[in-house]
Amino acid sequence: MNRAIGRLSIVCLVMFVILLGWVNYLQVFRVNSLAGEPGNIRILDQALKNQRGEIIANGGGPQKVIAESKLTTGGIYERYYPDPYTFAPVTGYDSIFGNTGIELSENKYLNGSAAKLAIYNFKGLFTGHSKQGSSVYLTIDPRVQEAAYQAMVSMGQTDGGKPAAAVAIDPSTGAILALVSYPTFNPNLLAPISSAVVAKNDNALLNDRSQPLLNRAINDTYPPGSTFKIVTSSTAFGTGTVANQTSTIPAPQFYRLPGSTHVLTNDGNSVCGDGHPQIILAFTESCNTAFGKLGARLGGAALRSYANLYDFNNPNLTIPMPVSPSMYPKVSDPAETAISAIGQFSDTVTPLEEAMMAATVANHGVLMRPYLVQQIRAPDQEVVQSTAPAEIRRVTSSTVAADITKMMISVTHNPAGTAYGTASPAVANGIDIAGKTGTAQNGPNNTGLDDAVFTCFAPATNPQIAVGVIVQGGGFGADAAAPIAVKMIEAFEGQH
């Protein structure tokens, strides 16, 4: 019988070896895949027990914490946004259902799970500290961000809350100084631990017809209107079609579009100089006939290639949140080309793209990659990662950029300029602003309210900030959009 018992012993040994091997497989090799199972409550609970890193606006002026985690009862941390509405388009939200904004794109650093943080977490094992996320330092200048949001709020109080968005960029680095969307939401509503509360608030926000969750600054596009004349001018100078800003171009009072019965006019059917103005005057007064005719001469292909240089038609831009592409379509019909050259037809831009256009001109023709994250710092303040400014490409020569700069200065300095009344040094506390207005027609047969657009940079001779503003249905560009940009620039210059 002992022979059989011996064999059964081997069977027992095999069973125990299989069990030991299996639990090793489960608790060592399948740990990550099991942790990643949807709805793994333990992982969610653990995340609540770890202090999530702060998000800090560190782009200028006094540093400002815009998202932090506060200890509540039961050792659980809850996300808190001290100035929720102003910074929501930047921070996004951190909810038990999911994240958006920086809370999403930098989630691994904020929750401490990034591979680069392994060493800090390992130290924590011995010092007894719970896992702590790293802080994300943003390029946002809280003064500029607040100025833009306040301007939109006070405008909203008089006009009933027209959707608006503004972006400010440091032209020489691409650092995003402000990223504002209005109307916006309170991310604190989505921070609680109670799924019932979050679901209710989330539902209310999703059903809100003003679309507060939409980040208009990067994820909504609008017709650029006359601000696109910057691209048209770049094409004209760059291709040598127009020699420089003093060259004259034809500017009839009425321009019948080629092969069409449609007649293009200037604002209020006005004349543009003597019908053969210098391009700087046509730009200053924003003559549609001059730039429409110029566009038809340049052709759709050339305009599209310059638009692409300005980063139109790029679906892959991230800041690190993904940015909806600004579009300049393929056009061959001369009439459509003429309209597209003045920023109508199917042209669409994000407010970010508006700022990038001005920033390119301000940075002597070189477009820098826009970015929000300046630095990531571990809990011990050591820098884990930092962003180095990077060039996307040279868009125009510095000569062309200088010509366009002169034209943009004229827009605000020449009493005939479209933004003289709203952005001249006299209005803007002596700051020299170079800008371009846009008033984009909207809706079927252009019956909708015009979108107001303004793109600019300052100081004109030594640019430090480039701003793009769009007010949906804001009417004439200079009236609605330019004052917001001026307030942002004033805040940046330390004036209020």
Next chain:
Amino acid sequence: MSALSDPLSGSGLSRGDAVPVPLPRGRRNAELAMLAFAVAIMLFAFVNVGYGLNGHIPSGLALYVAGFAVLMAAAHIAVRWLAPYADPLLLPLAAMLNGLGIAMIYRLQESGRGSNPGIQIGTLTSHAALTQLMYTAVGVAGFVGVLAVVREPRVLSRYTYTLGTIGLVLLAIPAILPGSLSSVNGAKTWIILGGFSVEPGEFAKILLAIFFAGYLVSKRDVLSLAGKRFIGIDLPRARDMGPVLVVWAASLLVLIFESDIGTSALFFGLFLAMLYIATQRKSWLIIGILLFLLGADIAANLFHHVGDRFTLWFHPFANGNQYGQLAQGLEGMAFGGILGTGLGQGEPFRTALVQSDFIMTGFGEELGLTGLMAILLIFGLIVQRGLRASLAVRDPFAKLLAGGLAFSLAIQIFVIVGGVSQLIPLTGITTPFLSQGGSSLVANWAVIALLMRVSDQARKPAPQPIQDEGMTQVVRAA
């Protein structure tokens, strides 16, 4: 771990049912030292639970640990008196598991109570750990009782058929009783009388092991006879198939009427192993395994609850299952990782019935892979000591009984730990010594008593013939 590598039994293998090598000493002091260690582990576990939950030493610490220590001391004294040559490892190993089980049940009972973190477990009363300690007292009393009554293993063989009948009746009662008197958490394996409930299958396992041992000892010669030879295997004679078919049918009935594939597999495995030890015929094993697979396959197709277990096995995280006990148990084990969260610091309360069927996932979560492997090795050692006693003892009845009990323990561990960890389809059976519940605890203490009785028999020094008295010899009559 295998008895093959054991120096004591190594020689026995080649000699068939050979003479054991008795040890000169019982090593009871070693047992006492290890027992003290087991109690110390329980003490540490309780302190750990308190610090993990709320940063304080549990208020009932002295009661639990002192009570447990007294019980183990009593068991130890009883062994010194009743089975002085018994294996010194079995009692400390069982004590270690029993103590860890009480600590874990205390940890689960405290979850979410007072200001403790976690969620209160609805299926666990606020005095579950105390109840478990009381069951331990009953278990130790049973342990001493078995050692006292069964002074020689062979005594039991006199009652082969009586005990076998009682075992079958116990097994059958829950199947016959209405659900209100036999069903707890969906398992129809209980007898509920008033506020008191017993799982008779736990005791039936021991009684049937005794019956199988007695039956097989008397019939082993007949069963060993070869019939036809088929693909190199000696088939038994058709007329000898009767008992195998009866046990197979009984295990299938358990499976069908009690929705309990685990218990069914356990009984059938126990019987097959003992049949194999008795006859040394592989053909019995092959026939038995084929019969069981056939029965399981038929049951899986005929009965939804069996088929559902397979679906759950393949898709534990499918929609609707992800908050089920299997998914939660697995996520808990993964959460514990290599070192575990520490007692009181994980979330085992997320797993339904973590105090009984799923207690190993609770240990896996809070003590980690390290703790889980330690517990598995303790079980492995108990099985090994049981098999070693079986190898060493001379009496065929005791040999069969110890071998069968040790092997059934191994199957039980494999079925429940494999089940809760998704290695095999989940079946609800208890984890010996750890799971909450009196029946399992008392029955397993009785198993330990029987294994110690057999090992005492094996290690007892043979009475020395007194050479001076010439022809006079000591004759063992029993």
